[in-house]
Amino acid sequence: MPSRKPDATIVDVARTAGVSAATVSRVLNGSGPVSPSARGRVEEAVRRLRYMPNASAKSLRHLKTSTLAVIVSDILVSYYAEIIKGIENTAGALRYKILICDAQNQREKEADYMTLAMDRTVDGIILIAPMLGDAELAAYADRGYALGVIGRRIDHPAIPCVYTDNVGAATEAVTHLIAQGHERIAFLSGFADATDSYERLEGYMKALRQASLPFRPELIDSGGFSEPGGYEAFLRLRERSSAFTAVFAANDEMALGIYRACAELGIPIPAGMAVVGVDNNRVGRHVDPALSTVDPPKHAMGALLAEKLIDQLGEGRCPGTRCFEVGSRLLVRGSSIFNNK
Amino acid sequence: MPSRKPDATIVDVARTAGVSAATVSRVLNGSGPVSPSARGRVEEAVRRLRYMPNASAKSLRHLKTSTLAVIVSDILVSYYAEIIKGIENTAGALRYKILICDAQNQREKEADYMTLAMDRTVDGIILIAPMLGDAELAAYADRGYALGVIGRRIDHPAIPCVYTDNVGAATEAVTHLIAQGHERIAFLSGFADATDSYERLEGYMKALRQASLPFRPELIDSGGFSEPGGYEAFLRLRERSSAFTAVFAANDEMALGIYRACAELGIPIPAGMAVVGVDNNRVGRHVDPALSTVDPPKHAMGALLAEKLIDQLGEGRCPGTRCFEVGSRLLVRGSSIFNNK
DNA sequence: AAAGTTGTTGAAATCGATTACAAATTGCTG
């Protein structure tokens, strides 16, 4: 027995309905006048044969695939997964499909996936927190490929981007800790060279300056954005100085590492140590005490960029505003407020 | 200025190299003899024009797209995301792309995505823990569409499937708790009607029977596979009976809900309450104490099914074994062992 | 020098759907 019977084509439908392929196409797309009688017979034939137009043929004819690629460094990171959900929702509503590409934290893989635009597998590419540099991305855009970036600002007239106000958010978080009476506040960066880390550090310093508090370099360390990294960085911090009473961590995963370290050292949160993270990770809401955190509008960021990029595909060029800096809310929860018993 | 210069086509390359399109194709695919001189000129032209064959045209010609769709009920569930990673790795190695579809827990969306096979956007579909019933899936397969299922057994000669030995794994987990001296062990199911929940309950009962322990219905509750659900279910259980000393939760999220409830009630884990979950969620390794859990080979499950389905696409029918029941390891960690301090 | 190899090459058909254009049909007016 053969593998499968081939699908019905538009010619099969035409033959069954006793008309030409052109008429079938007109019925299906409403692209021209068709007599009621012919329309009826075509519709009947389509039903009988369960006909669906071949997507590859449509793509070839229109020179567009109605598909976007989304390149992400690790699909397991829930922060990215939520952005993807936002993209998927909007893209789906606009009849676009999305091809997900997990670059597994390898810059080379990320670059490989760019070929999806070049061989026209996709109409455009969305990069989430790309590893490729600005110059490389600009080069792709200059060659006429549509791409958009989530997570950092890009200054290229054809590349729409959406990113968060890291400085402002960090300033708000640290100012909140200061308002709670903390004067020695540690900062846990992710990777020392990541834009996100850098900007959050900037916000941290800005908040200290505004409150006329001194900047103490011994209260700064890095935890690689991971839970174990946060755990170890906290232990290092404590070794250097036991005088601080609060920590602002550049993401929630590291903040959870701090929770574990505090549990082991018998330091109560928030009484002995206040903690604030960034990301609004799902887990943070359910630990005890609940983790205060900066909540970036992940879903909205994905949705916004998808809409922009798809618009651009239609218009031929990037319409209206191209760069969007979105604000984040500070969610104050149990890990940073004193007044709970 | 226009949107973008159109890509070079095979005809452009042919003209530039002073040969016919057929020769260009032969050079690119090694599908026929080409003189060294012609080959050289073609390669040069390809480089100069940065030519890449149009994917849609290739798909149309070969009547295959080298793309699989993966339909999942929620991409945020890390359990599913890890399976997807396994699929992506294997598929990528076999030169297949994957289209990710998030059905958002809606059965109707899941059914909608099946059209991707019918309009030949994809060559085959992988469903992870599908909501669609066996009969519906069988109907698609009967109509000649290639599909595979991860998460439950399907008895259809053309549908490969990979699933875990839920009964065995649950039996092992509960037997482990019994070995630790527990006699009254609660069970938290996910949804009462989910296959996974049902089979894990079966394993729970089997372990009790083997140890000649009585089955107590008041020690059974459901938490909808979520953290808050687990939290609330635990509180309900405690209200009904405070005599149990251990809980086996049908997944780690619910187990984390139990952690929170125990923290609030001042019950120490594992001394006052032993906990074992299922999934080997990333978070479980970092909570205190670390969560004992059943670890299904998520990555391998995805990889295995992807390979099977792609094989089937080549062969025309499902070759060799079609159903794979994979075993899970029990990871014993701090939440279920007494001997720590 | 005629016949037969071997090795290269291009013209044309094909995949399935869309669309510009021309042809055919119908209805209406003078």
Place this chain on the structure above:
DNA sequence: CAGCAATTTGTAATCGATTTCAACAACTTT
């Protein structure tokens, strides 16, 4: 009933790459 307009329909070209087949060139062999 001739002539024109309006409506409906089909033919053929097109999108870009692949592949069959026949043609051609450059040889060797007799």
